[in-house]
Amino acid sequence: MTHGPDTEECRKCRSRGGYCSPVDDIYDADGSLIHANYTCVGERERTSLRVILAVSISIGVLFLVGMSSILFKVVKKTKQRRRRKRLFKRNGGLLLKQQEEADPSLVDKTIHFTSRELEKATDNFNENRILGRGGQGTVYKGMLVDGRIVAVKKSKIVDESQLEQFINEVVVLSQINHRNVVKLLGCCLETEVPLLVSEFIPNGTLYDRLHKKSDEFPLSLNMRLQIATEVAGALAYLHSATSIPIYHRDIKTNNILLDDKYRAKVSDFGTSRLVSVEQTHLTTLVKGTFGYLDPEYFRSSQFTEKSDVYSFGVVLVELLTGEKPISQTRIGERKSLVTHFMLAMEEEHVMTIFDAIAIKEGTREELMNAAKLAMRCLNMKGMYRPTMKEVSLELETIRTSHMPSTIESNTSHMMYGEDFSMISYGESSSTFPSFNDSITH
Numbered sequence: 001m002t003h004g005p006d007t008e009e010c011r012k013c014r015s016r017g018g019y020c021s022p023v024d025d026i027y028d029a030d031g032s033l034i035h036a037n038y039t040c041v042g043e044r045e046r047t048s049l050r051v052i053l054a055v056s057i058s059i060g061v062l063f064l065v066g067m068s069s070i071l072f073k074v075v076k077k078t079k080q081r082r083r084r085k086r087l088f089k090r091n092g093g094l095l096l097k098q099q100e101e102a103d104p105s106l107v108d109k110t111i112h113f114t115s116r117e118l119e120k121a122t123d124n125f126n127e128n129r130i131l132g133r134g135g136q137g138t139v140y141k142g143m144l145v146d147g148r149i150v151a152v153k154k155s156k157i158v159d160e161s162q163l164e165q166f167i168n169e170v171v172v173l174s175q176i177n178h179r180n181v182v183k184l185l186g187c188c189l190e191t192e193v194p195l196l197v198s199e200f201i202p203n204g205t206l207y208d209r210l211h212k213k214s215d216e217f218p219l220s221l222n223m224r225l226q227i228a229t230e231v232a233g234a235l236a237y238l239h240s241a242t243s244i245p246i247y248h249r250d251i252k253t254n255n256i257l258l259d260d261k262y263r264a265k266v267s268d269f270g271t272s273r274l275v276s277v278e279q280t281h282l283t284t285l286v287k288g289t290f291g292y293l294d295p296e297y298f299r300s301s302q303f304t305e306k307s308d309v310y311s312f313g314v315v316l317v318e319l320l321t322g323e324k325p326i327s328q329t330r331i332g333e334r335k336s337l338v339t340h341f342m343l344a345m346e347e348e349h350v351m352t353i354f355d356a357i358a359i360k361e362g363t364r365e366e367l368m369n370a371a372k373l374a375m376r377c378l379n380m381k382g383m384y385r386p387t388m389k390e391v392s393l394e395l396e397t398i399r400t401s402h403m404p405s406t407i408e409s410n411t412s413h414m415m416y417g418e419d420f421s422m423i424s425y426g427e428s429s430s431t432f433p434s435f436n437d438s439i440t441h
Contacts, residue, residue, distance in 0.1 A: 013040035085190075111186025111197075118142065118188055118195055122152055137193070141200060150185060153196040163194070170196065172246055172269045180234035182257060182267040201267075202260050206315075207253035211324055221361040223262055224319040225370070225399040230264040231256055232392035235312060239305045239388050247303060251311035252292045252325075253318055291325030291337065296382050306382035312391065313377025317341045320370055322355035338378055345375055362402060369398050 010020035020038035121142030122129050129140040137155040144150055173184035188195040203209070206227060209219055219227075231251075238246040248255075248269065255268040292314045294307035314325055317337055325337045334340040344350040350371050351364065358367060373394050379385050386394070 007038070009040070010038060113186050113188040113195070113197055115188055115191045115195075117144070118152055118191075118197070120145070121150065125152075125154065142197075148185075149200040151198050151200045153198070155193045155195070173198075175244065175246065176238070176269075178234055178237045180230045180264050180266060181238075182265045198267075201257040201265050203258035203262060205254050206256040206258060206264070209258060210253060210318060210322055218357055219262075219319075221358050222399070222402060224358070225395065225402060227256070227258070227262070227264045228316055228319055228370075229392065229395040229399050231266060231315065232312065232388055232395050234264070234266045235308055236388040236392045239308070245305070247305060248308050248311075249303060250289060250292075251308055251315060252289050253315055254289075256315070294382070295380060304382055305387070306385045309377050309385045309388055309391065310382070312388065313374050313385075314338060316370065316374040316377065320355065320358055320367065320374065321353050322357075323353070341371075342375070342378065345371060366398055366402050369401075370395075373398070 007020075013020055018040040020040060023037050023039050119125070121144050122140045125140055129142065131139045131141050131151060133139070137153050140152045140154065142150050142152045170184070170187050173182075176184075182201060183199040185197045185199065187197065235248065235251070238248060246269075248266065250268060251266075255266065257265040257267050259265055292311040294303075294310035296310075297303050297307045314337065317323075318325065321337070321341065323337050323340070327335050327337065327340070330340060334343065341350070341353065344353050351359070351367065354367055373386075373391065376384075376386055377391065
């Protein structure tokens, strides 16, 4: 097949996939060809085929890429879903479900947050969001999508016994509805370590307020009595007002938080236990904090509600003296605040160990009444200690006797923004549960 003469135009035509075809031939009288015009044939058709082929290949590639991407996402989501289920199971999710099946009321009380929600709330658990670190984990400040400020407790890598403790905390807090107990908002079990979400308490721990003293805002005697009364009311509620009695088992100033109005909030229920009404004590491995531990419980391993009373007695002495439960300066038996306080009471010079603010703002009668109550709480024999309900009522009486001078200075309204006579300390006013560790600034 001829492709036409070897002209430049024909060469270009052939390079484009066509061939030259003669048109408008000019002949002489003898019929000889004088001149021929050529046109490029087949170029457009072949170009169209190439375009169609290229487009088809491109569409095919895009389709494959798209399908691969979709398949990758499906596989990734499936893996993530399986991983979340695996972590949920590992982090005690089945144990929590068992608890919910045993007590259906827990289902509506326990909110299950997703890991994505809490990562967003805490800016991927940014170091700058850390509020505090405790024996059981790290607490972060976060903000939920609805604008609520929360504290997110990220537990440490846990073994099975610690998982039971974590789930126990969720279950215990789900039973509690009291204004002076930190409110539990929910938990997340689909992460590497379980997460607990509670209300955010802005003013730190009572321990920090007492022992990291600030001249800008020292705790007045009225505030100390107020805090003691509120904590006593919360413990009385736990011991007797809940459907199932609850023993806290780790009452200390580090586990008492202060809100924006300096109201007390009891926290950290990791070692707490629900107790059937028929039980008078728990026989367990000794757990608690040195300096607050009931000596009777330490000897017998039997924890009763009176063990919480003893720990509260230590807190009350801390509030009165401003001293730590274990001194870094005193030596011998007086290193223990309880022993130091008891000896001072026996030797009748307890007024000399009270905090300067207490001495300045309180009368001898008020301080001695509070000291005598603390002594009863710290009795070596639990059977002779008062109940938390009795402690709460007695503290309310002491605080009321201190009220007149406080009201005259209007301090109560400045600090609490409400009439103290309207507060009922043994009753609940919050609408949900509570929580834990150093949820603070």
